[in-house]
Amino acid sequence: MLYKKEDLISYECDGYTMYKGMPRAVVFVKDTEEVSDVVRCLTKEEIPYIARGAGTGLSGGATPLGGEVLISLVKMKRMLRLDLENRKAVVEPGYINLKLTQSISDKGAHCLKYGVTTNHILGLEIVLPSGEIVEIGEGGVPDQPGYDLLGLLTGSEGTLGIVTKVTVKVLKNPEGKKTALAYFDDIDDASQAVSDIIAAGIIPAALEMMDEIAIEGVESAAYPVGHPRDIAGFLLIEVDGIAAGIDDQIEEILAVCKQNNVREVKVAKDEAERSLWWANRKMGFGAMGAMSPDCLVQDGVIPRTRLPEVLAKITEISRKYDLRIANIFHAGDGNLHPLILFDASVPGESERASKAGSECLKVCADVGGSITGEHGVGIEKSAEMRFIFTDEEIAAQTNIRNVFNPEDLLNPGKLFPQPGRCVEVTRRDHEEMHLVP
């Protein structure tokens, strides 16, 4: 257990560094029974607490704004069962996805590849705030009758219970894959190509997009590819599946790019080139560190057909707040990551970045999208929940939380705006949460 101030400092926040708070203590648990014991003890003493994994979340979900105790799951890192015949594995919460992939890749399997997390979870073991240990899903039946508790718990951002075991799907590695880059002079053409690819009924394994500011960042970082520096953006496209159909699929996609005025297309000649392109893309967020002292990453979702107008509005927001905004997208999913560059040491700049981020999410909500695609709501976007839900809908969801977490000791103040607060001044919610004793 950690309790000295100097040991607690690195637990002040997760990957969302705008708001910080000191935890009362950090408790490292080693198994389900220990989690249950710690939870019972904290509940009895009415001490609030938060489950924390690797602390890489980007919305402040594991940030202790109210002096909570952090229950760290990093020492629960075993794979408990691998059942390749039925294509599933049971792991503890600290057993990370990459490790699972690496440990079974020689057996011809791959995990968590298609869709989002919830599509790959088959069962959970959970410690409820009462200390009770329950199992959800995984009765050997894919779709159990009754409410979808598995979906509810998977999307609960640590507000309903602490997950101590996860049964995940294990997918087979595709037989073949091909990766291409398409460079565009006009970002609208790149956006239209994304829309047309999906409309043509082709579903690539990945369809990623980066704009010119993001390209400037990754080309100055660890894995430069030599992307032209005068393009408006590129698409990184990967198709996979049965080897026989791969060439046709990539040709079809590149033909769509050509119809949309692509400047240049190239197909990775070997695995080394493909890996370099992906390493370059994955440097996206980190590379912003070389461009600016601070960066706020947003996570909106929009219908893919609205990409051009949403991008134009993000450019307007960038001008309005006088802050550079780079764009990295999982374009195939309509999942945008505007990266707002700012300098927290300049008075007022953090507030401008926050407001710019909130406005980007409003644009996404206004075109029928959502305020988060994969990073979650946490504290960062709790006020913005009102962009998509009415007060009644938020109250209904809060009632669900109360069923599991009636004392609100588990991850309090996260996910939902505090009742009765105003949405216009979104950061006020955070400032007020800061003041919780």
Ligand SMILES: Cc1cc2nc3c(=O)[nH]c(=O)nc-3n(C[C@H](O)[C@H](O)[C@H](O)COP(=O)(O)OP(=O)(O)OC[C@H]3O[C@@H](n4cnc5c(N)ncnc54)[C@H](O)[C@@H]3O)c2cc1C
């Ligand atoms: C550079 C970068 C790129 C990313 N790209 C993607 C991407 O492409 N796709 C994607 O989906 N995500 C992406 N993410 C987000 C990533 O998925 C999350 O950061 C990660 O899943 C959080 O896991 P963690 O263990 O660090 O959770 P933490 O940050 O520790 O916690 C996150 C939330 O989960 C809760 N929690 C943690 N463990 C438990 C538990 N055992 N039981 C109950 N609640 C718990 C916490 O209370 C908190 O609310 C990216 C993040 C980064 C930093």
